[in-house]
Amino acid sequence: MSWELLAGLGILTYGSRAVALALLPTVPPRLAAIMDRMPSALFAGLAAHALVIPGGVLAEPPVLAAAAGAMAVTPFRSVPICLAAGLAAYGLTALIG
Amino acid sequence: MTEPADTASVLRPSLLAAAPLAAAIGVFGIVYGAAGAVEFGAPLTIAMSLVVFSGAVQFAVLGLLAGGAGAAAVLVTVLALNARNLVLGAVLRSRLGGTRWQRAGMAWFLVDESFGLAVAARKHTATVLLASGVLFYAAWQVGTVLGVLGAQAVGLEGVASAVFPVLFIGLAAITAGGRDGVTRAIAAGLLVAGSAFLVPDLHAFAPIIAAVLVALLPRRDG
Numbered sequence: 120m121s122w123e124l125l126a127g128l129g130i131l132t133y134g135s136r137a138v139a140l141a142l143l144p145t146v147p148p149r150l151a152a153i154m155d156r157m158p159s160a161l162f163a164g165l166a167a168h169a170l171v172i173p174g175g176v177l178a179e180p181p182v183l184a185a186a187a188g189a190m191a192v193t194p195f196r197s198v199p200i201c202l203a204a205g206l207a208a209y210g211l212t213a214l215i216g
Numbered sequence: 217m218t219e220p221a222d223t224a225s226v227l228r229p230s231l232l233a234a235a236p237l238a239a240a241i242g243v244f245g246i247v248y249g250a251a252g253a254v255e256f257g258a259p260l261t262i263a264m265s266l267v268v269f270s271g272a273v274q275f276a277v278l279g280l281l282a283g284g285a286g287a288a289a290v291l292v293t294v295l296a297l298n299a300r301n302l303v304l305g306a307v308l309r310s311r312l313g314g315t316r317w318q319r320a321g322m323a324w325f326l327v328d329e330s331f332g333l334a335v336a337a338r339k340h341t342a343t344v345l346l347a348s349g350v351l352f353y354a355a356w357q358v359g360t361v362l363g364v365l366g367a368q369a370v371g372l373e374g375v376a377s378a379v380f381p382v383l384f385i386g387l388a389a390i391t392a393g394g395r396d397g398v399t400r401a402i403a404a405g406l407l408v409a410g411s412a413f414l415v416p417d418l419h420a421f422a423p424i425i426a427a428v429l430v431a432l433l434p435r436r437d438g
Binding site: 120121122124125126127128129131132133135136137138139140141142143145146151153154155156157158159160161162163164165166167168169170171172173174175176178179181182185186188189190193194195196197198199200201202205206209213 | 236237240255256260263264267268269270273277281287290291294295298299300301302303304305306307308309310312316317319320322323324326328329331332333335374375377378379380381382383384385386387388389390391392393396397398400401402403404405406407408409412413416417419422423424426427428430431432435
């Protein structure tokens, strides 16, 4: 990797973070209400994206077990608890497998 | 930035909530630092963490360059990965006051985890975003340096591959709000999983497309 490529990556990444946050005007309430429905859907989609590879190939069994473990404790609404349950399920499956 | 004066009372719980995530981010940083030092050398590895500050982007670039990809392919992939930041920024925009320059400063610390905590807090959004973001930034830098210096990352690579989906599931849980949010999250997850089978070429953008689609559906409990 070159320093020029690194600079490009930095600009692209920061730019994507700043463009909406800094440059967007305040959105109308109706649009804000729609946007408020997006975070959980986006994160669930990103989780699915990490678990199912294009072409329909599933992630490794310990990774799927970790996801299942995390999903089982979602009613607690706590990221640390999801992390703990997911990693425990990962460890157990890796041990068994 | 236009938030009340009790910032200190918000700061402590924010940092406590962020601490376990920071620990996970630090472990991620060790894995990245150890792998990056082999592929890029120490200076570029550390510089990348300083100026990019994105596990998803940095691991993707590492994998692409190790596989012999060119700069154009790397930039296109990073564009696709960063597209979700537009959504995160747009969602937060309506919750943040302050000047354009203040929001531009806060944008430096806009990552999935700080966004999730800020949205879940529902109040003091700027304080939570900044407090957690600064903590995550520090954890990522410390982890990277430890990895570069040779901290043992053996066996952690597999765990790291599980941490991404687990973190996202946790973030979906804390931002879901109520039953309506849970239903939308499940629908989006199924849409993205289905897209991997049906339209694999769109898979990189599937989470954003799915989130927009399910957000446009009217509330059922209204």
